[in-house]
Amino acid sequence: MTATAPRATRAALPDADPSPLPPTVPARVAWLFGGLTAALLGLAVVAAGSGHLHVPPAEVLGGLARGLGLELGPEPSHPNGYAALWTIRFPRVLMAMLVGAALAAAGALMQGVFGNPLAEPGVVGVSSGAAVAASATIVLGVSVAGPWTTAGAAFLGGLVATFAVYALARSGGRTEVVTLVLTGVAINAVCGAVLALFTFLGDTQEREQIVFWQLGSLNGTRWAYVAIVAPLVVVGLVAAGAMARRLDLLALGERSARHLGVDVERLRVVAVVVVALLTAAAVAFCGIISFVGLVVPHLVRMAVGPGHRVLVPASALGGAVLLLAADLVARTAVPYADLPIGMLTALVGGPFFLWLVRRTRRQAGGWA
Amino acid sequence: MSGLLQVRGATVRVDATMLLDAVDVDVHLGEVLVVVGPNGAGKSTLLSVLAGDTRPDEGSVTLDGAPVEAVRPAELARHRGVLLQENQVSFPFRVVDVVRMGRAPWRGTDAEDRDDDVVAGALDDADVTHLAARRYPTLSGGEKSRASYARVLAQEPRLLLLDEPTAALDVRHQERVLARARAHARAGGAVVVVLHDLALAAAWADRVLVLAGGRVAAHGAPADVLTGALLTDVYDHPVDVLPHPVTGALLVLPRHGAAPDVVPEPDHDPTLQPLAEDLA
Numbered sequence: 001m002t003a004t005a006p007r008a009t010r011a012a013l014p015d016a017d018p019s020p021l022p023p024t025v026p027a028r029v030a031w032l033f034g035g036l037t038a039a040l041l042g043l044a045v046v047a048a049g050s051g052h053l054h055v056p057p058a059e060v061l062g063g064l065a066r067g068l069g070l071e072l073g074p075e076p077s078h079p080n081g082y083a084a085l086w087t088i089r090f091p092r093v094l095m096a097m098l099v100g101a102a103l104a105a106a107g108a109l110m111q112g113v114f115g116n117p118l119a120e121p122g123v124v125g126v127s128s129g130a131a132v133a134a135s136a137t138i139v140l141g142v143s144v145a146g147p148w149t150t151a152g153a154a155f156l157g158g159l160v161a162t163f164a165v166y167a168l169a170r171s172g173g174r175t176e177v178v179t180l181v182l183t184g185v186a187i188n189a190v191c192g193a194v195l196a197l198f199t200f201l202g203d204t205q206e207r208e209q210i211v212f213w214q215l216g217s218l219n220g221t222r223w224a225y226v227a228i229v230a231p232l233v234v235v236g237l238v239a240a241g242a243m244a245r246r247l248d249l250l251a252l253g254e255r256s257a258r259h260l261g262v263d264v265e266r267l268r269v270v271a272v273v274v275v276a277l278l279t280a281a282a283v284a285f286c287g288i289i290s291f292v293g294l295v296v297p298h299l300v301r302m303a304v305g306p307g308h309r310v311l312v313p314a315s316a317l318g319g320a321v322l323l324l325a326a327d328l329v330a331r332t333a334v335p336y337a338d339l340p341i342g343m344l345t346a347l348v349g350g351p352f353f354l355w356l357v358r359r360t361r362r363q364a365g366g367w368a
Numbered sequence: 369m370s371g372l373l374q375v376r377g378a379t380v381r382v383d384a385t386m387l388l389d390a391v392d393v394d395v396h397l398g399e400v401l402v403v404v405g406p407n408g409a410g411k412s413t414l415l416s417v418l419a420g421d422t423r424p425d426e427g428s429v430t431l432d433g434a435p436v437e438a439v440r441p442a443e444l445a446r447h448r449g450v451l452l453q454e455n456q457v458s459f460p461f462r463v464v465d466v467v468r469m470g471r472a473p474w475r476g477t478d479a480e481d482r483d484d485d486v487v488a489g490a491l492d493d494a495d496v497t498h499l500a501a502r503r504y505p506t507l508s509g510g511e512k513s514r515a516s517y518a519r520v521l522a523q524e525p526r527l528l529l530l531d532e533p534t535a536a537l538d539v540r541h542q543e544r545v546l547a548r549a550r551a552h553a554r555a556g557g558a559v560v561v562v563l564h565d566l567a568l569a570a571a572w573a574d575r576v577l578v579l580a581g582g583r584v585a586a587h588g589a590p591a592d593v594l595t596g597a598l599l600t601d602v603y604d605h606p607v608d609v610l611p612h613p614v615t616g617a618l619l620v621l622p623r624h625g626a627a628p629d630v631v632p633e634p635d636h637d638p639t640l641q642p643l644a645e646d647l648a
Contacts, residue, residue: 115458261445306459
């Protein structure tokens with residue numbers, strides 16, 4: 001006679017296996033979120049203190065508290081320290097987090113909708129679509145919506161590019177790797193040509209702005225930009241999180257997802273709009289920063305599996321960490337130089353993409 | 369026995385090709401309906417019409433008397449589950465995660481409380497409990513098929529629509545899958561199974577629907593429908609139907625080696641005549 005009585009529910013299912021089901025969420029998930037949050041906060045303090053004017057971590061926190069109206073911690077000792085933190089560093093750190101979170105979440109979302117781990121806003125041309133529309137407003141001098149003009153144009157450009165890729169690369173509910181990548185090549189080529197045309201048409205200052213777009217940089221981030229980007233990113237992330245469960249079902253294929261009650265057509269359209277929104281928010285002021293949406297969700301999937309309820313928020317968090325770190329390197333690696341961050345992410349992301357393509361190819365047994 | 373799903377005069381056309389031509393079917397609670405027929409007979413199209421995926425160009429499909437296209441996807445998912453022939457999963461979900469996805473239609477209802485028991489039961493019914501922690505893409509074809517079957521069982525629909533659930537399975541699992549389907553019908557559910565294996569159809573069907581060229585060629589009890597003459601005609605290949613010497617069950621045996629020569633002789637094949645004339 002054992003001490004534990006059998007559960008009543010088991011008695012109703014005599015054939016049921018007595019061994020418990022594997023847990024829904026692996027224990028590693030808590031560690032991942034904890035680790036990423038700690039890394040994000042630590043990195044933010046270090047990043048805010050690093051640069052031309054060094055501010056020690058304790059003074060960064062003190063400066064932050066004072067700005068929020070709290071008399072805590074040591075004041076920044078340098079006479080310009082407080083001003084540097086609040087006018088330059090903090091908006092830039094915040095922007096890096098927002099852009100990283102937006103790009104990584106957009107990547108996770110896009111991969112879910114396309115059912116393909118290689119879908120990424122930069123690779124398939126959504127970022128360059130957004131960049132074309134944004135540079136059009138620069139060169140053509142359009143400013144119908146004031147400071148929102150560039151961001152709005154980026155959103156529209158991204159939306160058009162996403163729908164174009166979607167319509168061109170999909171058949172039978174799935175997107176094959178080769179079709180997706182080739183569609184991305186075509187879209188990027190067209191967008192590159194239009195960007196070249198605008199570069200040709202623009203005057204010196206406009207050219208500079210367009211070049212900045214293509215390289216990607218967080219240099220010159222101001223609070224006004226953060227105030228535009230933040231609400232877009234928050235809305236996009238909330239919408240992405242709300243779609244997570246249905247994205248899981250979409251992995252079964254469109255027909256099976258429909259059999260489980262998912263309104264697939266609506267989900268697709270909403271997801272594409274959210275991808276465009278997040279991508280536009282990211283590129284609106286910072287230009288094209290590629291591969292974040294590819295690398296981060298993939299690493300998260302390797303760590304804790306593909307379930308979107310974990311993948312989407314963890315990717316957002318991981319993207320924020322990655323871009324904050326990348327931006328720190330971009331502005332401190334070479335003294336007195338602010339390297340373009342898009343160049344850095346592509347430098348790391350390009351080889352990663354190659355590795356991923358090879359791996360996917362091996363698993364699929366060919367270019368499937 | 370009561371009608372759950374009614375199909376009347378369903379016609380599906382793709383361009384000039386008739387996939388289904390004025391098909392009438394009733395799906396009753398409490399019985400297993402097996403659909404058989406040669407390749408391209410319209411079996412999968414019929415299943416897709418029954419599932420509400422394909423809207424027939426003419427005719428109607430009603431579930432409990434209501435037009436199936438008027439039922440919202442989420443509501444429909446609580447009434448019918450569908451196992452397709454191809455079951456790919458895009459990302460490396462674990463088998464248990466895939467089976468849990470079957471519970472999605474019940475989210476937010478009282479039935480959600482039973483999720484764990486239902487999932488455990490479904491894993492066991494499809495004999496994939498030992499694979500629960502494995503990544504779905506690493507499974508073999510038969511294991512994938514069983515894991516997907518477990519997902520459909522976890523959905524707990526009244527109507528099970530199964531498209532060749534046994535195609536990739538060994539004998540033991542073929543029996544297990546169809547026995548579970550029959551148990552579902554005996555418990556008051558309804559089952560529609562598309563099968564290629566006529567012996568399995570004869571063994572497990574309460575009613576058989578024979579499709580040929582998009583039309584209903586025969587419809588009724590297995591003993592009435594599965595006759596040598598009809599099957600020989602429909603499949604254009606000699607088929608014998610005999611009683612089992614021990615059990616008396618129907619045995620459906622295609623005559624092996626009875627196909628016309630695979631390589632036709634030139635002077636008997638009219639399509640090769642012009643070539644022969646050219647050469648002359």
